[in-house]
Amino acid sequence: MPAFLSLLTAMFLTCLSLSAQGERLRIVTDAWAPYAYQQDGQGKGIDYEVATRVFERLGVDIEWQFLPWKRCLAMLDQGEADGVLDIFRTPEREAKLLFPDEPLSxxxxxxxxxxxxxxxxxxxxxxxxxxxxxxxxxxxxxxxxxxxxxxxxxxxxxxxxxxxxxxxxxxxxxxxxxxxxxxxxxxxxxxxxxxxxxxxxxQPQYLAVRRGAGMDQLALRFAIELRRFKHEPAYTELTTRYATASSANKTVEQHESSAL
Structure with a gap:
């Protein structure tokens, strides 16, 4: 089978695997405005919205949780979370997590x-x-x-x-x-x-996912779709909106952060 068809087949099987589980992927992050934060209980931020749109295009349902950073990392270690938003890439983290080739910001x-x-x-x-x-x-x-x-x-x-x-x-x-x-x-x-x-x-920031069955293909698909989205007008509109959002003097619900 040609390499391209093999890749498409692997991506398709990953989608089927996630759908068959009937579960959302749980992605954790802490408040790091304007990249990711909560306002009136709703997720906001450049990287949060970009990641949300990419997952929607991939047909992957996400449960988001905003928590102190150390708690985010502990949940990954304990298998209580499937991924983390806005994390720096280090050799130590690569031993436990899969990083898409394309950073969010x-x-x-x-x-x-x-x-x-x-x-x-x-x-x-x-x-x-x-x-x-x-x-x-x-x-x-x-x-x-x-x-x-x-x-x-x-x-x-x-x-x-x-x-x-x-x-x-x-x-x-x-x-x-x-x-x-x-x-x-x-x-x-x-x-x-x-x-x-x-x-x-x-430092570039990434969305990383835990190592596990099918997650390598998810990371690959995420990188491909993220790279495509960055070349679209919708991405420019989103980043421009957040570049000027602070001038509206919005009240941001900023949780206590511990580490990146």
Whole structure:
């Protein structure tokens, strides 16, 4: 049988397998606005909506759960979840999870400063002696995490970090650029806090699924459909909408995050 027909057959059998089970796939994630979050009990976010549309096209029914990050990872380890949204790809995670070849989005970790207390930061060396607000359990790249000449002070949420920044309890805050801007808009602090140009780290985010029967084909089909969707006007419309959504000053239900 030609290779292409073999692939189509495998995809078809995967669909039949999922349908025959009569069960939804359970996908877990934590709140990471504007990529994924809840508003009025409804799932929102760039990556959440993209993943939802891709699964709909694949005919796969999904049960979404928003939980603290450590709980998400524990559910995967215990077999209580079938996949996780917005996870970084590491060799350790690849031993347990299947990652589609196509990422959902890319993060860009930058530093935010209070406009009343500006800082010059062209490299990590310029952070010497400062206290940097972080989110508990998050990884900002080896260089930042292993540096010893500045203090990393963790908070339970993005909002808590920015609150400490404007009250001069930390010197700078590190987070993804989009997440920071979205959070500042929701808190009404966009005129009091600004991002510095230095990029500390970049990481692609994926939807990963547990290893198991038929899941490798699901990951393959997800990557193919995601890549196709990214070239459609509907994808551009979605990402543009979230790029300007923060200006509407929406109230975001942001759960406590623990790690990415």
């Amino acid at each position: 890319d993060t860009q970790f930058v530093l935010f400063q209070a406009t009343s207390r500006p800082h010059v930061a062209n490299s990590l060396a310029d952070l010497a002696g400062l206290t940097i607000g972080t989110s508990a359990g998050y990884n900002y790249g080896d260089a930042f995490m292993q540096a010893s000449d500045f203090i990393r002070e963790a908070a339970a949420s993005q909002e808590a970090n920015f609150g400490k920044l404007v009250r001069s309890r930390v010197d700078l805050v590190i987070t993804d650029r989009r997440v920071g801007q979205f959070t500042l808009e929701s808190m009404g602090l966009q005129d009091q806090v600004s991002a510095l140009p230095l990029v500390i780290d970049r």
